[in-house]
Every structure is written in structure tokens, then in C-alpha cells.
Amino acid sequence: MALYPLPLAMASYALGVALLLTIPLVSDSHTMAIVNLIGLAAIGAIGLNILTGYTGQVSLGHGAFMMVGAYTAAILSARYGMPFWVGLPAGGAVAAAVGTFFGIPSLRIKGLYLAIATLAAQFIIEWCINHIPWISGGVQSTIYVPTPAFLGWEINTEYRRYFMILPVFMLAYVAAQNLVRSRVGRAFIAIRDRDVAAEIIGVDVFKYKLLAFAVSSFYAGVAGALWTYYLKIANYEHFILSTSISYLAMVIIGGLGSVLGSVFGATFITLLPIVLVYVVEGIASLFGFTYFAIADFLANLRLIIFGGLIILFLAIEPEGLYRMWGNIKRYFRFWPFSY
């Protein structure tokens, strides 16, 4: 618990855990599904933030590393009968190996060039999974996974799936918080801020860049494996390029270089479209239209609002939701003074 030395921090942390545990008591299965989707996205987003936010390596291949994890878990569970708690770390490990391999170019290239290299990784991995029948399980690239079970409990309802995802999420969150406040995390930040200077003070840039890729891909692999157990099916179509881009959007909106920010960003990007469904329906009824009369307009209006909100948030606070959260906290802490 050295992470949170202040009693206030400890208390707020305990409160957070208590809140997470009370969610299933007060929600129906639809809300649980949304919470689960946020949890899955948050694990992946934390992973990408370690790479992009902390180490400054832009990646457009995050979805592909999730794909690797998803198929690894599916192959282990469907063909070799492994339980899910073996599939999760295995998915992470294989994804970490693949991610490290694709991280090698980062030694020589930076920024946009690296983004294109990772984009290539996305396409290469996608193509391989799609066209090697041993991996994809045939022309449909889909592998069914038996219902995951834990100590005889079948994980087959939205509530049980929540308790499969929650421990993984907590572990991922705490591990990331620990990592970024350690020697390794400081090395990552040094590389992000000025890699030449980092090298001069003795940070092994190549090693730490690869490590960042490994850790980030490990997270992606675990998230992908969780997707597989969540849906009981591995299908690469959840992990295509648009997924990689939406993860990038999550970490940018949440706040680059912040673990909690990743969670905020994942929540924002996952929840907003769903909330907007209700909002636009409300807007329609406000003006006396039925939904079906102007459904096309509403569908596109939602996209416009979604895009507009993202621009607005970034314009108001380029450093993301995490910074906004910090500002609000500070406001109350210093009240009635302004600073």
C-alpha cells in the first residue's frame, strides 16, 4: 500500500473498491453489460497508455495485439481444454512476444514513422490470423470457446462475467500504477520526454522501449483473451484497425500518461454512444417527432454530437479527462481560495 500513503487516498481507494463491488447489487443485466464493456476497454486502454502515454511510442496496432491474445486463449481453451485462468496470462504472454517483435523498429524510428510501422503490424497480424487455418480455425476465422468455469461455477451471466473481469481489471490497474511509479516507469517517462537525454543519463533506451511494447501488448493480450471468454467466441472482427484507433482515442481523451485517465477515456468512449442513444431519442420527443420518423437523421446527429463532444473536451482540456478531474479536485481542496 505504499502507493497511497495518505489516509485520504487510502479512504478514497477503499471507497472506489466498495463502489465497484456494489455495482452488481443495484444494476440489471443491461447495465452490467455496459459496465463489462467498459471494464474490457479499460484494461486495453491502460495497456496502450503505458506505451503511448508514458513511453511516447504511438501505436496503431493495439487491436492486433488484442487479436493475438484472443486467439491464443481460444486455441488453448477450445482445443486443449485449458481453463480461463490459464488462457488469460497465456494470451498476454503470446501477445507480449508478438508485440516485442513489432516493437523492434522503434529503436530507429519515432513518431509518425513508428505509427505507420505499427499500422503495418496491425495488417500483418490480421492477415496472418485470417489466412493460417491452424490459428483461425477455418474460413470463418471463428473459434468457439466452451463456457468458462471457475471452481465449478459456470460464468454464463452478465453478473458472473463481471466478477471474471473485475479482478483482472483491479490487478491491471494496481500493477500499472505501481509500474509507472517505479524505476521502470521513470525510464519510460524519460524516453518520452527526451530520449537522447535519457540515454545520456544511463537509461538503456532500446531495452526500455521493447519493455514498454511488451508490457503494453501483454495488457492488450489479456484484454483480448477476456473478450474471448466474455463472448465465448474469438472472432477477429472486434479488433480491426478502427478498434485500434478508438483505443488511441480513449487514451488521448482520458489523458496521456495517466492510468486513471485510461479508465476515464475507456468509460467516455464506451458510454457516450450508448448514452447518446437515449439523448437523441429524448431530443426527438422534445420536438414532437417519433424516433422512426427521423431515425436516419438521429443516427447521424448522434455521430455529430459524439465528434463534437470529443473536439469540445479536447479544446477545453487538451490534457484529457484526467486533468479535468484533477482540476475539480483541486478546486474543492483549496476552496474558498482559487489556488
Added chain:
Amino acid sequence: MKAKGWLAVVVIAALVAALSVVAADAKHAIKVGGQCDRTGATKLVGVEICPAVTDYIRLVNKKGGVMGHTLEYTEIEHEYRVDRGVEAYERLKRDGAVAVLDYGTPIVYALTPRHMEDKIPAITPGFGRADSTDGEVWPYIFPMAASYWSQAAGALQYIKEKGAKKGTKIAYLYFDNPAGREGIPMMERVAKKEGYEIRLFAVPPPGLEMGPQVIDITRRMRADWVVGHLFGRSPSVSIKEFRKAGFPLDRVISLVWGAGEADVEAAGWDVSQGYLGLQFAAVGRNLPAIQEIIKMYRDEGKEVPKYVGGVYYNRGVLIGAILAEGIRLGLQFGEPLTGEKVKRGYEQIKNFTLGGFLPPLTVTPQDHEGGGWVRVYQVKGKEWVPVTDWIRGYRDEVFKLVNEANKKK
């Protein structure tokens, strides 16, 4: 800072307001629902299918509903994204939907296990899962229209009737994703059986570039026939490319997702003359159900949209009709209606044609596809014109494939 604080307050208030919207519960209404994609990758299709489903449901309700029950249809937009599809389904389930439409191949794949758990039947016309034809293995998934395997078989049947023989060269030009690849095993089977020479040509997504493949097909392979299985914008690209290469378009047959008005329009009607496409629902306005919808629009004093009677619109009407029919037959098993009863209702469907919309659709507990009939249409002038009656081919091969696929699981 002030602005930011207010913004936070506004956002939180909006969230609270949005989440406290409670749907009114109507008495005696039967809840059904479906997903849709009016935005996203395949919105060309969605903007026509989805209003058709709701139009038909509205028509049923205007005529007094199903055995006196009104149908309450909820449409949820999912942008063709899997996570949103999962959320949409969970929302429909929470609201008590007893029958749903699953929209989009990847979403059907993702939701299949849930339908089994929740015992809520899904219809998935034209969205793949060819193996789910076998209702004993997949009790809650109903393709209700020719699967990709049946479509490929139908296309090959047509080619055979047009005089293909041993040594005929057939190219299969497909979109390189699971839905596109699904037809491959069928093509290979039939080729082996008939002695055709078959070659596969993959079009990588997003499929807006296929010059090399078309040149390969026309110059190097010198194919006699092309079976196309493309989606979204790519069918129109293929039409243009084949025209450019001088390949006769009446030798190109597209499976169902490359046979809409929008596809031809994007390529140009005059360019596409002779192009063939498969349909699992009739096209045009000369159908009783479409006439009723047109009348309904006129009675409401609204303008009839241009797409009414078009390819995708009619498929949407078919979806609405199958939902209503399944519920009607499910009500025989007593009230309140449950997903299980609707499933049994679907399996009672016998010789259902909706006034010439389809061949007699007959669903059995073993066959959730309902026969696997298709009809070949051709672009003539400014419309799709039927050139055959309802056909199907190689049923034994289709079922062999289905059984093999299901044995593996």
C-alpha cells in the same frame, strides 16, 4: 476554471437525465426488437432495410396487430460494431423482447452463445452463420433465408443450367473477411463434383481496389463465369472493373449483398446492363405487402420514399413479416409469450410466401434456413428483372457441409 466546473455539472446532469429515462410499459404489447446500422461501414444497406422492418410492423399494428396484440418494435443503432451490438441485445433482453433481429455477420457470431443462454430466438437473414441452418445444434438461431452456402449453390445451379460442363472455368471473387470466405467450401465442393476449374480471388477490405484481380480473372485465367461475394462499396467497383476489362457482365453473378440498387447506382445503370444478382426476397412494387405499405403511406398523407419496393427495402419487409408470423404462431402455445414459444412458432412456419415475396418458406426444427431458395435477377434498363424462377441447388452438399461444420464443435 469556472467554465470547466460548469461543464462538469452539465455533463453529470445530462448523464443522470439520460439514465433515468424509463420506457413506458404498454399493456398487452409484445416487445420485439432489432439492431440496425444507419451509420457505419454498411449503412447503404441499413438505411433501407431498417425503415422497411418498422414500416411492416407499423402496418401490422394498423391492421389490429397480431391476434389483438400490438407489436412494439425497438430499433437500436450499432454502427456495425460488435461491442455496441452486445449492448443493444442486452438492452432488448432487459426490455423483455421475445424475438430479435441480429444485424451483421460479426454481431451474429458474437451473440450466438447468448441466444442459447437466454432462449431468445434471433433471425439473421442474409447475415451468415451458414452452419446455423441445423436447428438441432443451434436451436435459437434462424437464418430464415438462403445462407451463403445455399447462395453459392444457387449461383452454381444457375451456371449449370446455362450449360456449364466439365472444364468450365469459374472465378470466385470474394471479400476477404469471414462472411466473404464463407462461400469457399461450397464452391470447392461443387467444382470437384462437376469437374469445374475453380479459382479463388480475395479482395482485401475495404475492397475499393480490385484491378489486379479482375485482370487476372479476365486475361490470365480467362474465366467463363464469375461468382462475386462482395459488400459495401466493393460490388460497384467490381462492376466497373469488369466493364473496363471487357468481360461480359451477364456472366457475373453476385451473391445477395452485391445485388442492390445502390450497388448498381454507384457503378452507373448503363454501365451495369446485364449484371446478375441473387435475391432471397422478391424485388419491385407489384407485391401485395408493398402495395399495402404504399397505401398506408398515402393514408397517412406522407410521401412514399423512393426506396420502397427496392431490393434492400423488400428484404426488410421480409424480416418484419417473419417476426410477425413467428409471433402469431408462437401465440398458439399460450400466453404470456416467451422466447421459447416464439422459437417453436418459427418452426411451425409452413409454405409462407407473403403474396409472392418468397418461395414457400417452410421451417422445421432441423432446417432453420427454410429451404435455401434464391432467385436470379438481372439489371435491365433501370431495374432488377427476374430471369429465373426460385431455384436452389446441391441441397445434399449444403447439408453435408452443415453437418461437418457442426460435428467439429
